[in-house]
Amino acid sequence: MAAITRRATRVSFVSSLARRYLSSELNSHAPPHNSAPFRVVPTRGDDQKNSHVRWVFLGCPGVGKGTYASRLSSLLRVPHIATGDLVREELASSGPLSSELSEIVKQGQLVSDEIIINLLSKRLAAGEAKGDLGFILDGFPRTIKQAEILEGVTDIDLVINLRLPENVLLEKCLGRRICNQCGGNFNVASIDIKADNGSPGIVMAPLLPPTDCITKLITRSDDTEAVVKERLRIYNELSRPVEEFYRNRGKLLEFNLPGGIPESWPKLLHALNLDDYEDKHSAAA
C-alpha cells in the first residue's frame, strides 16, 4: 500500500489543543471526509527532520505500538510521543497528579481527557521550543472525543492500526519487561500459536535483554492478567470506534502483524512504501 505526503507545516497546535479541549464547539462541525489514497514521501537527508509526518498509531495494549512507532521515529527523524510514557513520567515525578494517576493506571482505566491533553500539550510545547517538526503519536487519541479534539487542531496524515489476535496480546503484555536503568523494552514470552479455522498461526521469539539488564528488569504495574483484560475491554469499548473514525476519513492503514520484529518490520516498511527509504537511509548513515 502506498503511504503519504502532506504539506510541510510546523507543529504549532499546542495551545490550540488545550483550547480545543476547553471549547464547547466540539462536534459542531461535520468532519471533512477524505478518501484520497495515501502517498508517503518523507523528507530525505541527514540534516533535515521530517515535517511531513503527522502519524498516529492505534492498536490494543501489547500490540507493539511503542516498538514500531519508535523505530519509525528514528528512521524518519520525527519525535515519537507516547501518552502512556507521559503518564508514567508524571507518576514517577511524584508531582501533584501522581497519586490520582497511580490509581487509574493500576486499574487499567483511562486518564481524564483534561489530564491527558494537559500532559500532551506540555510535551508538544517542549518539542516546539526545540524546533520539532512532525510527530508520531502513540496512545492518543484513544476515544472519539480525543480524536475530534485532535482533528480540530491539526491534520493527521496517516493512522496505522496494528493488529494481533487477543490471546497473543495477553501473552505479550504478561511477558513485557523494562530495564529500570536503560529504559529498554524486552519480552520474555515465547509465542507459538497454531493456525486454526483459517486464521494463520503466529510465532514470536522472545526479545531477551542483554546481560547487563537482566538483574534490573521490572514489570509494569498494569501488566497483570486482570488489568490487561480490563485494558482490552476498555480498548474494545472506547478506542475501537476511533479506528472507524479514521477509516471513514480514508486515513486508516490496517496492518496485521505477521510475527515478531524480524518478520513484521520489513513488511510494515513495505506497507508504508518505505523499504527503499530504509536502504538509502542506512547506506547514508
Ligand SMILES: Nc1ncnc2c1ncn2[C@@H]1O[C@H](COP(=O)(O)OP(=O)(O)O)[C@@H](O)[C@H]1O
Ligand atoms: N490517550 C489517553 N487517554 C487516556 N488515558 C491514557 C491515554 N494514553 C495513556 N493513558 C493512560 O496510560 C496508561 C498506559 O498507557 P499505554 O502505555 O499507552 O498502555 P497500553 O499498553 O494499554 O496501550 C493507560 O492504561 C491509561 O491509563
